[in-house]
Amino acid sequence: MPQPLTHEREFRIRHYECDACGHVNNAVYLAYLEEASFAVAEAFGWPLRRMMDAGFAIVARHYHIEYKQPA
Numbered sequence: 001m002p003q004p005l006t007h008e009r010e011f012r013i014r015h016y017e018c019d020a021c022g023h024v025n026n027a028v029y030l031a032y033l034e035e036a037s038f039a040v041a042e043a044f045g046w047p048l049r050r051m052m053d054a055g056f057a058i059v060a061r062h063y064h065i066e067y068k069q070p071a
Contacts, residue, residue, distance in 0.1 A: 007040040023070035
């Protein structure tokens with residue numbers, strides 16, 4: 001069975017993305033996922049302009065986030 005394509009993206013956590021306990025706010029992870037979706041599309045040859053010219057875009061219909069540890 002072929003291996004799935006993977007892409008890694010690092011984020012610099014900004015102070016305003018953290019909650020009162022100093023952890024990344026759960027809602028911020030969705031923004032990270034949105035940013036990563038465009039980064040991976042670009043890495044595989046589909047930058048935003050090309051998608052727009054082709055008449056499509058990335059749409060997330062469902063997210064499942066499993067928090068393993070606080071960031």
